Amino acid sequence: MDKNITIKIGGVPEHFNLPWHLAIEDDAFAKAGIDLQWEDVPEGTGQMSRLLREEKLDVACILTDGIVKDIIAGNPSRILQVYVSSPLLWGVHAPGKIEADRTQQLQDAKIAISRYGSGSHLMSYLLAKRHGWDTDDIQFELINTLDGAIEALSSNKAQLFLWERYMTQPIVDQGIFKRLETIATPWPSFVIAATENCIREKEEALARMLSIINTYTADFKNIPSIDRTIASHYDLQVGDVQQWLLRTEFSDDQLWKSTVDTILEEFIAVGIIEKEVALQDLIYELPKLDEEE
Structure with missing residues (x-):
């Protein structure tokens, strides 16, 4: 070679x-x-x-x-x-100061995603299916990166964000994100x-x-x-x-x-x-x- x-x-x-x-x-x-x-x-x-x-x-x-x-x-x-x-373990995150403590309370939330076609985008549909939401009604906010998600949730441009559970743990520990649940990929x-x-x-x-x-x-x-x-x-x-x-x-x-x-x-x-x-x-x-x- x-x-x-x-x-x-x-x-x-x-x-x-x-x-x-x-x-x-x-x-x-x-x-x-x-x-x-x-x-x-x-x-x-x-x-x-x-x-x-x-x-x-x-x-x-x-x-x-x-x-x-x-x-x-x-x-x-x-x-x-x-x-x-x-499987990848996804954390379902909301703004740290939000009163809601269950994902079901945020049915009309805008969901932050890094890119269309990304894991954060695709797993949003599985999250919606888990809670019986109409997937046609999901609204997305494009945020590119994890830093973009912090900015979007902190300024209320979006109210939900799915990302790998361990990478977001420091942000949860700081109170910037509140983790409402986790969802594992079935693959x-x-x-x-x-x-x-x-x-x-x-x-x-x-x-x-x-x-x-x-x-x-x-x-x-x-x-x-x-x-x-x-x-x-x-x-x-x-x-x-x-x-x-x-x-x-x-x-x-x-x-x-x-x-x-x-x-x-x-x-x-x-x-x-x-x-x-x-x-x-x-x-x-x-x-x-x-x-x-």
Whole structure:
């Protein structure tokens, strides 16, 4: 394989993606002839989907439901494997000073979302379904990032916001957000997806990249003091990180048909998509590397 094949990859600046940064710091990709260029995408899945479409990213570590929806909508990308198999635990947040203490009291609330097609957008429909709300009536406020959500809820531009429960814990602790409940995705949190052009041109490099990151995620929880490292790096409490480590499972599996069926069933039920899609239209099986490589 030619040396120094460039792969541009994006992901959210959150604890899930620390294994990538550890591998980059160790020159693990460079030693395999890959110039892995990481880009933080704080706006999340909707923005990453756009960057894949525009080929400003080759690869994204992205929410499962978001990329499935965008591939159905025409994104020329494919899912290479699951990255985090455990569900994502979403916190449902309201302004810290609001009198309401139950989500049901905020049926007419405007919901802050990072991007259309993002997890915060898609999970709003599942939240509405949980509480029997009419999904046609949901109003959204586009806020781009977590900082944008803080501004929107603090100024009453929006009254509800869904985001990963552990990343928002410091904001809840400060009284800026009030967490009303949590809602877990009924599917794996994150997958690794690549553009079809990248797959065509860099198939072997992608296989090497996956082999490396899967080695790092397999060992990640056993790194000494990893809880304190994550807490320090992402400004979280060690106790919260320990809870997150207990419930988070990394994976090197391919996406299962049963998982896709669940996502499609949920999305069709709330009107996000109108058609089924075959598993082979969503995934791509990279060739396995030879053992001696």
